[in-house]
Amino acid sequence: MSIPLSQEKVNEILARWEKNPMLKPRIAKVTVNISVGAATERLSGAIRVLEELTGQKPVPRKAKRTIKDFGIRKGENIAAKVTLRKQKAIEFLQKVFETIGYRVKASSFDEHGNLGIGIKEHIMFPGVKYDPELGIYGMDIVITIERPGYRVLRRRRCRKKHIPRRHRVSKEEAMVFLHKEFGVEIV
Numbered sequence: 001m002s003i004p005l006s007q008e009k010v011n012e013i014l015a016r017w018e019k020n021p022m023l024k025p026r027i028a029k030v031t032v033n034i035s036v037g038a039a040t041e042r043l044s045g046a047i048r049v050l051e052e053l054t055g056q057k058p059v060p061r062k063a064k065r066t067i068k069d070f071g072i073r074k075g076e077n078i079a080a081k082v083t084l085r086k087q088k089a090i091e092f093l094q095k096v097f098e099t100i101g102y103r104v105k106a107s108s109f110d111e112h113g114n115l116g117i118g119i120k121e122h123i124m125f126p127g128v129k130y131d132p133e134l135g136i137y138g139m140d141i142v143i144t145i146e147r148p149g150y151r152v153l154r155r156r157r158c159r160k161k162h163i164p165r166r167h168r169v170s171k172e173e174a175m176v177f178l179h180k181e182f183g184v185e186i187v
Helices: 006-020 039-053 086-099 173-181
Strands: 026-037 058-061 077-084 113-117 141-148
Touching: 006 077, 006 141, 026 039, 026 086, 039 077, 039 086, 077 086, 086 173, 141 173
Parallel strands: none
Antiparallel strands: 026 077, 026 141, 058 077, 113 141
């Protein structure tokens, strides 16, 4: 097993999931972001690349504040993002993990079990060829992992403000989940 945890800890986590299926994590969403820094032709290229890779229409993102040194004005479109859920998210993750060689650093996980990955060039994806008209784009991919029952934070009626700590996904549980579901090696 290639997880920086003891085998006892991994077995304990798997036993808890087996005993109570509501504790087993799942992928809530995958967010893919390409930032280009200005509303130029490069932004339309980034939108085309995201649509090609994910099969979903990207949303342009606006600058939150003005930064004169970079030539960015507040309200100007500077990035594009796509949020994938359910089966589309899992299919896209298969491509992502194949691209990075099924290896992820343990420091890429946060304390809530989410994972952030950066890809330097979109042409690293399998089946994607270089197009001189588009250029090359890097992207940030954030995988949000949660347990069933997190809906109570977002639902419209009878919404709760807090989820107890025991029901949140820990860093270790996220590592075990990704290793078990996708065969990812944690380094």
